[in-house]
Amino acid sequence: DQQVKQNSPSLSVQEGRISILNCDYTNSMFDYFLWYKKYPAEGPTFLISISSIKDKNEDGRFTVFLNKSAKHLSLHIVPSQPGDSAVYFCAASARSGGYQKVTFGIGTKLQVIP
Amino acid sequence: DTEVTQTPKHLVMGMTNKKSLKCEQHMGHRAMYWYKQKAKKPPELMFVYSYEKLSINESVPSRFSPECPNSSLLNLHLHALQPEDSALYLCASSPPLRRWQFFGPGTRLTVL
Numbered sequence: 001d002q003q004v005k006q007n008s009p010s011l012s013v014q015e016g017r018i019s020i021l022n023c024d025y026t027n028s029m030f031d032y033f034l035w036y037k038k039y040p041a042e043g044p045t046f047l048i049s050i051s052s053i054k055d056k057n058e059d060g061r062f063t064v065f066l067n068k069s070a071k072h073l074s075l076h077i078v079p080s081q082p083g084d085s086a087v088y089f090c091a092a093s094a095r096s097g098g099y100q101k102v103t104f105g106i107g108t109k110l111q112v113i114p
Numbered sequence: 115d116t117e118v119t120q121t122p123k124h125l126v127m128g129m130t131n132k133k134s135l136k137c138e139q140h141m142g143h144r145a146m147y148w149y150k151q152k153a154k155k156p157p158e159l160m161f162v163y164s165y166e167k168l169s170i171n172e173s174v175p176s177r178f179s180p181e182c183p184n185s186s187l188l189n190l191h192l193h194a195l196q197p198e199d200s201a202l203y204l205c206a207s208s209p210p211l212r213r214w215q216f217f218g219p220g221t222r223l224t225v226l
Contacts, residue, residue, distance in 0.1 A: 042219050049214055099164045
């Protein structure tokens with residue numbers, strides 16, 4: 001049972017346009033959400049996060065939106081650049097005692113076309 | 115030093131071998147994690163260490179044995195693995211009071 005779902009396995013976007021990556025979750029205990037970017041032969045790199053008490057967080061070209069009622073979050077990249085081409089993982093975190101457990105989605109492969 | 119290092123990068127082992135994966139960070143993070151990632155699948159949590167103590171074991175078979183000798187080092191000892199254990203093994207650490215994790219590049223493990 002996938003608790004974090006990324007239903008689009010891949011996405012192609014023209015350079016300079018907006019990339020929108022979507023993520024849905026099912027577990028109401030998740031209280032923190034993260035996006036990671038992964039290049040081939042590297043580990044995931046933390047990109048941006050959002051707490052469940054917020055609905056938007058922005059960092060430069062990257063913005064994450066959270067809709068708690070719909071259990072949906074999205075990552076907007078604008079403008080998209082060829083260097084953004086990578087696999088993007090959505091992740092959700094719940095506190096368990098003094099530590100956190102992170103659940104990842106399956107990833108969306110973004111290709112930004114020059 | 116702002117990275118997590120993992121050795122070796124690649125490992126091929128037989129089902130009767132004993133080997134170890136090593137992970138190191140010098141960022142002062144007190145939480146460290148082992149994940150397993152199969153092709154076209156998300157990383158799956160295996161173990162969490164918090165302040166050098168095992169906090170979470172996600173029902174991982176005993177042929178995987180984690181060890182945290184000190185706050186900078188995390189090992190994963192492997193013994194009698196199966197071919198289906200072939201995967202990318204990722205180590206991660208997280209800063210105090212922060213919810214994100216720094217990942218290493220992973221060890222690509224092949225069990226013959």
